[in-house]
Amino acid sequence: MALIEKQATRPTASTPSGAWPIALAGLVALAVAMGIGRFAFTPILPMMLSDGVVDLPGASWLASANYLGYMLGAIFCTLQPWIWARLRWLPLLAYASLVRAGLLATGALTLAMAWQLPAAWPVLRLAAGITSAVVFVYTSGWCLARLSRLGVPAMGGVIYAGPGAGIVVSGLLASGMVSLHWTAATGWLIFGVLAFGLSATVWQVFDGGNERLAPRALHAPGVPGSESVRHGVAEVTVFSLAYGLAGFGYIISATFLPVIARAALPGSAWLDLFWPLFGLGVTLGALLATRLPPGKDFRGLLAGCYVLQAAGIAASLWSPSLAGFAIGSLLLGLPFTAITFFAMQEARRLRPASAASFMGLLSATYGVGQILGPPLVALLLRHAASTGEGFTLSLEIAAGTLLAGALLFGWMARAYPVQRRGEAPARA
DSSP states (O other): GGGGGGTTOOOOOOOOTHHHHHHHHHHHIIIIIIIIITTTTHHHHHHHHTTTTHHHHHHHHHHHHHHHHHHHHHHHHHHHHHHHHHTTSSOOBHHHHHHHHHHHHHHHHHTTTTTTTTHHHHHHHHHHHHHHHHHHHHHHHHHHHHHHHTTGGGGGGHHHHHHEEEEEEHHHHHHHHHHHHHOHHHHHHHHHHHHHHHHHHHTSSSSSSHHHHHHOOOTTTTTTTSSSSSHHHHHHHHHHHHHHHHHHHHHHHHHHHHHHHHHSSSSTTTTTHHHHHHHHHHHHHHHHHTTTTTTTOOHHHHHHHHHHHHHHHHHHHHOHHHHHHHHHHHHHHHTHHHHHHHHHHHHHHHOOOGHHHHHHHHHHHHHHHHHHHHHHHHHHHSSSSSHHHHHHHHEEEEEEEEHHHHHHHHHHHHHHHOOOTOOOOEEE
């Protein structure tokens, strides 16, 4: 089978004019839902610690609440066809409508974090996680389907530059707020207003379309009635597991990078720039993913991305210095959303008739990995001789997990080779 319907078609001077508004709208939507709704917590966390409104173990549980929400939202997206098949009275909402509602909810939930009621913060972070998953899955489904119909599916990489762009903006803003000694509550208010403002710029692009929630009985892959017998339970399960390992592998650095850097480099003037540097790497990596030549096996690309992220973690471990953290931030960020882009394209190859549902399953397994990361940090910090020792062990485990994921993808590329059109399926 040809890779994703000639997926590697790259943007050129002849790119259809309607493709750029779609790609840029997806970029902005993910910048809001992911870069602000989820990851603004990372640069604001040092401000919250300085204000004394939360401690490190409490911050770990707040992060986990958000990741739990992300997993629950992804599970909803996975089970949506089954739910709608059994509850026929549910409305067949358009993907675009769900994206719009999610963008509004992201702005409101971000603003609400300025409310000085710590007991409500876990609920707000949980809801923000659910919202970000819904926006991610249905933005991906809506944009990738439209770009594919326009003949430029590789422009999907532009969409996944969104989280990085949001991280850069939120990180730089937070750096300025720290230098001005503003409170974390002020930061949440500013980010909430920014989320609403960015959402307004793409509101008209997300306007209806044929992509809607639809009822569909879920069949076990590889049995009569399933959409494809070529990609069975084992292949899909191993792919989902390998993708989930990335969630655990990156999340410790992505949540605690500014805090880890402060512990290693107290008083450095560059402390608040490591997180925006991570975001810059995310953006560049997503854009570079659109320039890859055709015919690449996504699983090989995913394995390379995992190794690159593991190297980024190792750089900050081996050299906890300005250079080490800068190199580590870039190496961790470069593959971040490229991993997502490659995995979502692979989802369209493995499950073309139910891609959004499979994207939800992948996001759920990713969410499980994210949930496990912060509690592990909290546990290790509690039993370690020092904060630095606890973070070091956490990062070593994360790097090892990423290398294990790379090995799984390498094995899959050999066990389940991509079939060209007209070839008989290979058996593992």
